Amino acid sequence: MKGSIIGFDPDTNTGAISGYDGKRYDFAAVDWHGATRPKHGDIVDFLPDEQHAAQIYLLEPEYVRPGFWQFYFSPNGRASRSEYWLRYFVPVMLIDIVLNAISGFGAAVDSMALSAGFAFLYYIFSLATLWPGIAVLVKRIHDRDKSGWYVLLPYALLLLGGIGLIAGAVADSTGAVIAVIVIWALLLIGVMVWFFVEFGCLRGTIGANRFGPDPVRA
Numbered sequence: 001m002k003g004s005i006i007g008f009d010p011d012t013n014t015g016a017i018s019g020y021d022g023k024r025y026d027f028a029a030v031d032w033h034g035a036t037r038p039k040h041g042d043i044v045d046f047l048p049d050e051q052h053a054a055q056i057y058l059l060e061p062e063y064v065r066p067g068f069w070q071f072y073f074s075p076n077g078r079a080s081r082s083e084y085w086l087r088y089f090v091p092v093m094l095i096d097i098v099l100n101a102i103s104g105f106g107a108a109v110d111s112m113a114l115s116a117g118f119a120f121l122y123y124i125f126s127l128a129t130l131w132p133g134i135a136v137l138v139k140r141i142h143d144r145d146k147s148g149w150y151v152l153l154p155y156a157l158l159l160l161g162g163i164g165l166i167a168g169a170v171a172d173s174t175g176a177v178i179a180v181i182v183i184w185a186l187l188l189i190g191v192m193v194w195f196f197v198e199f200g201c202l203r204g205t206i207g208a209n210r211f212g213p214d215p216v217r218a
Helices: 068-073 081-108 112-128 130-143 148-170 174-201
Strands: 002-009 014-019 024-028 043-049 052-058
Touching: 014 043, 014 052, 024 043, 068 081, 068 130, 081 112, 081 130, 081 174, 112 130, 130 148, 130 174, 148 174
Parallel strands: 024 052
Antiparallel strands: 002 014, 002 043, 014 024, 043 052
16 A cells, blocks of 8 residues: 655654544554655555554656656756756757857858857857856755755856955055965865765665755666
């Protein structure tokens, strides 16, 4: 029978299940066969024995591949490595390269209209992909079972670097400006390398995590 966990007390190692038949069943930790501790809302399959639940197994929620708007504009859920690279990063980079190449070609043949037109399209494209880039990266961060707020770290470093440069310029201190640039560059490179390895290369949580079901089929 299927049901959902009502609650679990780790002190007594006992809990309760609301069965799909409308009845409540008590259980002990010895009856639990999940990889993680039972928590409220978990969907389970169990063997009812009067008012007791035995042989309880956690049922993994099924991953539903998000549509266009959900994938590119919602930060909710998870995204696998292949989804991040193939559905977002590679297409965006290809369009970015094409727009830049055509704009550069226009400048090379001394066609100001062509160069300016595609430069304008490039800036519009960059603005249009700003939020989708954040939303998709948040889902990739979720796939690693980490808070999506990590996505703000590179932007925070850019902001702090700008503030530091302005402060150094106002103080008219070349040494301070150089120090800020060096420290900021090292921090930014470190964060970008970490993001590339952690969120670009490593597999997400195996099985469901707090952000949703596993987008990679076993």
